[in-house]
Structures are given as structure tokens and as C-alpha cells.
Amino acid sequence: MLRVVSTVLIVLLAPAAQAFADPPSPPPEIRAADTPHDRGRSVDLSWSPSASEESGGVTRYVVQRAVDRPEEFHAVVTLPAGSRAYTDTSVRDGVSYFYRVRAVGPAGESESASAGPVRASQQWFNPRKSNLLVIAAVLIGGISWFIFQASKGRRLYIRKIAGIEAIDEAVGRATEMGKPVLFIPGIEDMDNVQTVAGLSILGNVAQLVARYETRLEVPTRRSLVMSVARETIKEAYLKVGRPDLYNDAMVYYITDEQFAFVAAVDGIVVREKPAACFYMGAFFAESLILAETGNSVGAIQVAGTAMPTQLPFFVAACDYTLIGEELFAASAYLSNDQKMLGSLKGQDVGKAIAAGFILLGVALQTAASASGNGALVNAARWVSSLFRINP
Amino acid sequence: MKRQIPLIITFSVGALLVLAMFIPHDPFAAANDELSVWFDIIASFAFILGGGNLLRIHGDKIYRRRRDWPYSIVTLGGFLLMLGAGLWSGAVSRGNAMAPGSLFQALYVAAYAPMMSTMYSLLAFFVASASYRAFRAKTREATVLLLAAFVILVGRTPVGYHLTSWIPQPFEFLEIPNLFGWILAYPNTAGQRAIMIGIALGIISTSLRLILGIERSHLGGD
Numbered sequence: 090m091l092r093v094v095s096t097v098l099i100v101l102l103a104p105a106a107q108a109f110a111d112p113p114s115p116p117p118e119i120r121a122a123d124t125p126h127d128r129g130r131s132v133d134l135s136w137s138p139s140a141s142e143e144s145g146g147v148t149r150y151v152v153q154r155a156v157d158r159p160e161e162f163h164a165v166v167t168l169p170a171g172s173r174a175y176t177d178t179s180v181r182d183g184v185s186y187f188y189r190v191r192a193v194g195p196a197g198e199s200e201s202a203s204a205g206p207v208r209a210s211q212q213w214f215n216p217r218k219s220n221l222l223v224i225a226a227v228l229i230g231g232i233s234w235f236i237f238q239a240s241k242g243r244r245l246y247i248r249k250i251a252g253i254e255a256i257d258e259a260v261g262r263a264t265e266m267g268k269p270v271l272f273i274p275g276i277e278d279m280d281n282v283q284t285v286a287g288l289s290i291l292g293n294v295a296q297l298v299a300r301y302e303t304r305l306e307v308p309t310r311r312s313l314v315m316s317v318a319r320e321t322i323k324e325a326y327l328k329v330g331r332p333d334l335y336n337d338a339m340v341y342y343i344t345d346e347q348f349a350f351v352a353a354v355d356g357i358v359v360r361e362k363p364a365a366c367f368y369m370g371a372f373f374a375e376s377l378i379l380a381e382t383g384n385s386v387g388a389i390q391v392a393g394t395a396m397p398t399q400l401p402f403f404v405a406a407c408d409y410t411l412i413g414e415e416l417f418a419a420s421a422y423l424s425n426d427q428k429m430l431g432s433l434k435g436q437d438v439g440k441a442i443a444a445g446f447i448l449l450g451v452a453l454q455t456a457a458s459a460s461g462n463g464a465l466v467n468a469a470r471w472v473s474s475l476f477r478i479n480p
Numbered sequence: 481m482k483r484q485i486p487l488i489i490t491f492s493v494g495a496l497l498v499l500a501m502f503i504p505h506d507p508f509a510a511a512n513d514e515l516s517v518w519f520d521i522i523a524s525f526a527f528i529l530g531g532g533n534l535l536r537i538h539g540d541k542i543y544r545r546r547r548d549w550p551y552s553i554v555t556l557g558g559f560l561l562m563l564g565a566g567l568w569s570g571a572v573s574r575g576n577a578m579a580p581g582s583l584f585q586a587l588y589v590a591a592y593a594p595m596m597s598t599m600y601s602l603l604a605f606f607v608a609s610a611s612y613r614a615f616r617a618k619t620r621e622a623t624v625l626l627l628a629a630f631v632i633l634v635g636r637t638p639v640g641y642h643l644t645s646w647i648p649q650p651f652e653f654l655e656i657p658n659l660f661g662w663i664l665a666y667p668n669t670a671g672q673r674a675i676m677i678g679i680a681l682g683i684i685s686t687s688l689r690l691i692l693g694i695e696r697s698h699l700g701g702d
Contacts, residue, residue: 129506211505211506212504212505215504225498229684232684233688236692236694282683282686285686285690286686311523312527312529313523315530315533316529342529342534347596349599353555377607378606381609395679397672404614405610406606412678413675413679416682417683417685418682421689429689432685433685435685443681
């Protein structure tokens with residue numbers, strides 16, 4: 090009986106035992122190539138699985154590299170079984186490298202063919218971004234065309250934006266009530282275009298404030314924003330002929346800490362009770378805390394942000410909200426400068442093109458789903474790929 | 481000249497970064513990284529500017545006994561205490577001010593973090609008050625908003641499932657969890673994307689105005 094059991098076990102376990110007795114088979118088809126469309130210092134490796142992997146004879150792969158000649162290989166990285174590719178970013182441009190990949194299992198390490206030589210290099214153009222380049226060229230061309238047209242004196246119609254129209258009313262109300270105007274240019278630094286847009290609006294608000302001789306308070310969360318806001322306001326006061334009213338203390342730094350800044354601004358709102366509050370720029374979780382506090386003191390509130398997650402809060406708590414693109418349009422709209430307005434018309438061209446492609450994509454996708462026609466499916470995929478952003 | 485130099489710098493750097501987007505070759509690719517580092521260095525030095533401004537504004541307020549000056553004592557006291565504790569703890573713990581058991585870490589855990597959490601938690605109450613005002617069905621649009629908000633709020637809870645689980649299968653799309661999913665997947669996504677497209681175009685347009693020197697409001701206008 091014992092003999093029979095032993096024989097059965099030997100027959101059943103023989104393949105597995107064999108797998109653990111011999112070193113694993115080497116992974117075939119090792120390929121090494123310069124990473125395409127990149128800034129160099131990178132090599133892509135790929136290989137097929139070792140024949141021993143399926144039976145559990147491989148626990149890991151060791152990638153090895155040699156410089157100039159396929160000799161003296163050194164381990165670069167150890168990867169778990171199942172790995173099929175690796176990108177080596179520790180190489181230098183213009184140097185020849187050879188690679189091999191060894192399968193390692195309980196019974197030892199496989200041999201490996203070597204791949205190479207391969208040299209990493211930088212490319213002068215990333216073709217994966219061709220679609221983006223074309224889109225950018227069309228948009229920049231459209232915007233530049235309207236700016237050019239406007240500079241030649243062509244009058245352009247821009248629809249009224251209620252939130253921007255309300256700025257005058259809000260400053261006027263603060264003047265009548267003898268209360269200050271509070272302006273928050275977002276909580277991000279000068280590297281955020283929303284902050285730049287907010288400061289552009291601040292320049293226009295400051296001109297109104299200077300003209301009406303109202304008090305302006307601009308607390309900031311970033312020191313650089315404070316410096317730029319000061320320059321902006323100083324120039325605005327100078328422009329309307331009231332440099333005497335300008336005071337450095339109207340723009341001040343509070344803290345870089347998000348909620349400490351909110352606490353300070355809430356304190357200012359509760360104590361000073363501004364008649365008009367402007368929130369223009371990038372905001373995060375503090376948007377609703379600021380806007381609700383302003384609402385509690387009865388201020389007219391105008392907000393503008395391009396943070397989609399914060400827009401509902403501003404819409405709920407403020408009297409007027411500049412939604413997304415309106416924040417960027419506000420400065421052009423307020424300045425009434427024809428060249429600036431021309432750029433807004435250029436944006437409209439972009440919107441018309443986007444709407445056209447959305448309609449085309451929806452029509453193609455609907456027709457493809459309804460008919461199952463291969464050509465329509467491919468056409469819908471192609472339209473979708475036009476707007477895919479690749480790294 | 482005071483106006484021309486910033487405009488020239490803006491144009492050069494803006495054009496360089498636009499090119500760097502499509503050209504992965506140095507010096508364009510390196511410029512992208514280098515300029516970000518430069519900005520961080522400038523921003524770090526600006527901390528000193530900010531701290532100096534804080535001391536000057538509040539020091540002046542205390543000195544002249546201006547309105548609400550006691551708050552300035554609290555502000556400066558907090559600032560100097562944390563600054564001092566940070567420097568002291570950093571010096572004692574070889575550069576790691578947040579080392580376990582350090583004075584700075586104790587202040588951070590016992591005072592700073594709870595105060596930040598308190599401010600953040602205010603959001604819950606403000607969401608309730610803002611929602612109350614926004615969802616009053618005064619107009620047709622506000623009524624639609626109210627209904628959508630009701631479906632979303634209830635759809636996120638088990639109550640939403642139990643309220644409408646009796647609906648027969650041919651009309652299961654009317655079950656609150658299904659309506660909730662539909663609102664998020666279609667009207668909400670469509671609205672968000674429309675806003676995102678507008679924002680993207682607005683950023684391109686604003687950037688172009690800045691690069692070409694047409695937008696000068698942040699420099700004080702013409």
C-alpha cells in the first residue's frame with residue numbers, strides 16, 4: 090500500500106520537483122531601446138516571461154547592465170515575478186549600455202542573452218503632443234486675430250457679466266455706508282494664473298476705491314502676493330490721481346497657514362464689517378467659511394474662481410459669482426481696452442470649435458452605438474483621440 | 481523702463497515655457513524645472529518679507545494703541561512663540577524641529593492642530609446655513625436645485641435605497657440610488673466639463689495677454 094502511495098506521489102510531484110531542481114529558463118526576447126519622445130537619461134526594457142514562471146520556478150527577475158561592452162554586468166534592479174518591463178532612468182545620454190535579465194528561482198539563477206548597445210538621447214519634439222500643439226496654435230491664432238482686429242479699431246460686442254457690473258455698485262455702497270472694501274486675491278501664490286487674474290481685478294477695484302475715497306483692506310496669504318498687490322494698488326491710485334490716499338498698510342501679510350488665514354480674515358470681517366467683499370482667485374475649503382462670514386455681516390459679496398469644486402459654495406453664499414472663465418475675462422471687461430476685449434472674442438472662437446467637436450463626437454458615438462458600424466466606431470475613437478492629453 | 485523690463489521678462493519666460501511644453505530637449509526641458517526652483521527660492525526669501533510685515537503692522541498697532549490692539553498682542557505672541565519654539569527645537573534636535581518630544585512638536589500637537597481642526601469643522605455649520613438659503617424653492621431653478629440636492633443627499637444614505645426599493649423593475653431607473661448615479665454621471669459631469677473648457681480657454685487667453693504684454697493691470701495698467 091505504502092509503495093503504491095509513494096509511486097503516485099512521485100508521479101504527481103515530479104514536474105514540480107523538476108522545476109525546483111533546475112535553474113529557471115532565461116526570459117526570451119529581451120529588448121532595450123531609448124525611451125521615445127523624452128528628455129533623455131532613460132532606457133526602456135522589455136522581455137517575455139521565462140518558461141519556468143508558470144510552474145512557480147521564478148520568484149524574481151534581476152535586471153543587469155554593462156557599460157560600453159557586454160561584459161561586467163552589474164545589477165540595476167530586482168523585480169518581482171510577473172514583471173515584463175522596466176524603465177532605467179539611471180543612465181547617461183550618449184553612453185552605450187548592454188542589458189540582460191536573469192530569472193531567479195528556488196533552484197538558482199538563469200542565464201540571459203544580452204540586449205544592446207542602446208544609447209539614451211533627448212528628442213527635439215514630442216509627437217505625442219502634436220494634437221495639443223495644433224489646438225494651441227488654433228486658439229492662439231484665433232485670439233491673436235481678434236486682438237489684431239481690435240487694434241485696428243474694429244468694435245467688438247461683449248455680453249454683460251452681472252458679477253463684474255456689480256463691482257461698481259458694491260464699491261459705491263461701501264462708500265455710502267462709510268465702511269471698508271475687503272479684497273482677497275485667493276490663497277495661492279503668484280505662480281497661479283488665478284492669482285494674477287485676481288490681482289488684475291484688484292487693480293480695477295483699487296481705481297474705483299481711490300476715486301470714491303473709500304477704505305480698502307487686502308489681507309494676503311503669501312508674501313509675494315502682498316508685494317505685487319501693493320504695486321498694483323499704488324499704480325491704480327496714481328492712475329486716478331490720488332497717490333496721497335495710498336498707504337502700504339492697506340495690504341498686509343497674515344500667514345501662510347490656510348485656516349489660520351481664514352480665522353484672521355473672519356476676525357477682520359466681524360470687527361470691521363466691510364460693506365463689500367471680493368473673493369477673486371484660487372480658493373479651497375475656506376471659500377464657504379469666508380463667504381458665509383461675509384454674508385453674516387450683510388456685505389455685498391462678489392466672488393470669482395476657477396476652482397470647480399468651490400464654485401457651488403460661492404454661488405450659494407455670495408451675491409454674484411464669476412464662474413471660471415469670467416474670472417479671467419473680468420480684467421479685460423473692466424478695462425474696456427479693445428485689444429483686451431479682442432482676446433475675449435478669440436476665446437469665443439475656441440468655445441465654438443469645442444462645441445462643434447463635442448456635437449460631432451456625440452453624434453458619431455451615438456451612431457456607432459446604434460449601428461455597430463466599425464467605421465463609425467473608429468471615427469468616434471479618432472475624434473476622442475484628438476483631445477487626449479498625452480505625457 | 482520700470483514697465484518695460486517686467487514685460488520683457490514675462491514675454492521671454494512665457495515663450496520659453498510654452499516651447500518647453502513641446503520640446504523635451506535641453507535647455508527647454510531644464511528651464512521648466514529650473515524656473516520652478518527659482519520661484520521656490522524667491523518664495524522662501526519672501527517669508528522674511530511676510531514676517532517683517534507682520535511684525536511692523538502689529539507692532540505699530542500695539543505701539544499706537546489702535547482699535548482692537550489687544551488682538552495684535554495675541555498675533556505677535558503666537559508668531560514669536562512658534563518661531564522661537566521652532567528655532568529652539570531645531571537647534572536641540574539637529575534640524576528636526578518636529579522631533580518627538582520637542583517643544584515645537586508639543587505646541588503643534590496640543591495647540592496648532594486642534595485650532596486648525598476647529599476652523600475646518602466650522603465648514604459643517606456653514607454648509608448647513610448656505611444650503612438652507614440656496615435650496616429655498618423661490619424660483620424654478622432653485623426648485624430644480626433643491627430636488628437634485630435632495631436626491632444626492634438621500635441617495636448617499638441607506639434610506640435612499642429603502643425609500644424606493646418597492647418600485648417595480650420596469651421603472652427601476654426612478655429608484656433614488658439610480659437617480660443619484662444618473663445626476664452625478666450626466667448633468668453634473670456635463671456642467672463640470674463645460675466649466676473646465678471655459679476655464680482652460682480663459683487661462684490660455686489670459687496667459688497670451690500676459691505674454692504679449694496686453695494685460696498690464698497687475699503692473700498698474702498702461
